[in-house]
Amino acid sequence: MSFFLPKLSCKKDVDExxxxxxxxxxxxxxxxxxxxxxxxxDEILSKTSHxxxxxxxxxxxDVDKVPVYTRYFDISYIPSTVFFFNGQHMKVDYGSPDxxxxxxxxxxxxxxxxxxxxxxxxxxxxxxxxxxxxxPRNIPKYDLLYHDI
Numbered sequence: 001m002s003f004f005l006p007k008l009s010c011k012k013d014v015d016e017x018x019x020x021x022x023x024x025x026x027x028x029x030x031x032x033x034x035x036x037x038x039x040x041x042d043e044i045l046s047k048t049s050h051x052x053x054x055x056x057x058x059x060x061x062d063v064d065k066v067p068v069y070t071r072y073f074d075i076s077y078i079p080s081t082v083f084f085f086n087g088q089h090m091k092v093d094y095g096s097p098d099x100x101x102x103x104x105x106x107x108x109x110x111x112x113x114x115x116x117x118x119x120x121x122x123x124x125x126x127x128x129x130x131x132x133x134x135x136p137r138n139i140p141k142y143d144l145l146y147h148d149i
Contacts, residue, residue: 004046005029007060011068017059019087025056025119030063030070030101031079038079041105048109048116056116077103083116085123092119094132094139104140111138 008014008028017026029045031038045058052058063070063078073082081102083090091099092115106112114133122130132139 005042005049005058005060007062009062009065011066014059014061014066014069017057018084021057021084022086024054024085025090025116025123026084027056027058027116028061028082028084029058029079030061030073030075030082032062032064033060035078037105041079041081044106044109044112048112052113052116055120073101075101079103079105083119085119088123088128090119090123091129092132093129094134095136096139099129102139106134107138111135 008017014028017028027045029038029041031041033039033042042060049056049058061069063075069075073080082100083092083102089100092102093099094102102115106115111134118130118133
């Protein structure tokens with residue numbers, strides 16, 4: 001399903017997607033095309049892209065092709081989804097220590113739709129961080145790993 005969504009293959013493409021999309025949520029899925037969990041997430045994203053076309057633009061970013069953003073957003077687990085609105089990084093409180101990205105796959109497409117709607121509404125009100133509408137049982141749990149602190 002990942003062939004239905006646009007792919008960003010260099011830093012310039014990612015920069016243009018983040019800065020060039022106005023009045024819409026930009027969702028960047030960081031991962032690898034051959035990873036089974038990424039493929040599962042890509043299917044959910046592609047199924048929702050049409051329903052959310054007025055509210056969001058979804059892009060796939062290969063972690064190996066854009067290492068500068070992989071390091072910048074500390075993408076240590078894939079898939080990871082990062083959200084922007086009008087060039088501004090949108091943060092979401094998932095009840096986890098990391099508010100900068102959603103790590104893992106959404107349990108269903110409705111979880112992704114609800115999250116994008118909350119981010120969109122919050123961004124339109126000027127908020128930079130919003131509360132996740134996703135049931136905490138549907139949010140994958142992971143431990144943050146800090147190296148060389």
